[in-house]
Amino acid sequence: MTITITAFERSPDGGQGLARDTRVRWALEEVGQPYEVRLVSFTAMKEPAHLALHPFGQIPTFEEGDLALFETGAIVFHIAQRHAGLLPDDANARARAITWMFAALSTVEPPILELGSARFLESDKSWSAQRMPLVKDRVRDRLTQLSARLGDADWLDGPFSAGDLMMVSVLLRLKASGLLDEYPNLSAYVARGEARPAYKRAFEAQLAVNKPPAG
Numbered sequence: 001m002t003i004t005i006t007a008f009e010r011s012p013d014g015g016q017g018l019a020r021d022t023r024v025r026w027a028l029e030e031v032g033q034p035y036e037v038r039l040v041s042f043t044a045m046k047e048p049a050h051l052a053l054h055p056f057g058q059i060p061t062f063e064e065g066d067l068a069l070f071e072t073g074a075i076v077f078h079i080a081q082r083h084a085g086l087l088p089d090d091a092n093a094r095a096r097a098i099t100w101m102f103a104a105l106s107t108v109e110p111p112i113l114e115l116g117s118a119r120f121l122e123s124d125k126s127w128s129a130q131r132m133p134l135v136k137d138r139v140r141d142r143l144t145q146l147s148a149r150l151g152d153a154d155w156l157d158g159p160f161s162a163g164d165l166m167m168v169s170v171l172l173r174l175k176a177s178g179l180l181d182e183y184p185n186l187s188a189y190v191a192r193g194e195a196r197p198a199y200k201r202a203f204e205a206q207l208a209v210n211k212p213p214a215g
């Protein structure tokens with residue numbers, strides 16, 4: 001059955017791959033599943049047809065037959081459950097890989113999202129300069145712990161898994177901040193993720209939609 005995901009008609013990042021459809025594209029490419037993309041405008045995302053798919057009026061969504069999903073973590077987990085290539089067969093290794101998916105979304109990403117909000121939504125506030133160091137240090141706390149756990153390993157727990165796909169995707173949001181450069185092994189980890197052919201195909205596909213018009 002055809003898989004259809006939704007993505008921004010035009011992502012605010014101009015195709016840097018930071019919008020969350022890139023994570024789903026990447027997962028589908030890793031398991032070799034073809035997919036269609038329905039592009040939605042900011043207006044359409046808040047209209048009944050899309051809200052029926054995504055109660056919060058966001059992207060991405062995932063449709064396959066009469067199944068409709070939202071929430072990137074749930075979509076990637078579903079893809080990894082249904083197709084080989086993103087989660088180990090061994091039950092304990094699989095459970096650990098799923099743990100890293102949750103860790104990426106629930107422990108590492110929140111301070112990174114806070115940094116995004118502080119930088120793009122609060123910079124004009126009188127207290128912004130006072131708050132920024134606190135926000136950055138909360139990101140550094142997690143990066144320090146993650147860096148220590150990763151050490152010089154290629155991936156977080158044995159072979160590449162959906163846990164790494166999610167963690168690399170979360171860390172990619174930090175590239176512009178410079179914070180990742182403070183952790184050479186995490187920078188190298190992210191670069192390994194970006195070097196994967198499946199990631200490159202996912203990135204190029206979303207760039208083709210979003211690349212600013214020439215000239």
Ligand SMILES: N[C@@H](CCC(=O)N[C@@H](CSCc1ccc([N+](=O)[O-])cc1)C(=O)NCC(=O)O)C(=O)O
Pocket residue numbers: 011012013014018019020021045057058059060070071072073
């Ligand atoms: N928890 C949900 C969050 C989904 C989400 O945040 N979707 C965003 C796009 S990805 C987040 C995002 C947006 C833009 C950039 N960017 O750099 O331009 C990066 C990431 C969205 O639809 N926003 C529109 C809205 O909420 O009205 C998930 O993981 O799927």
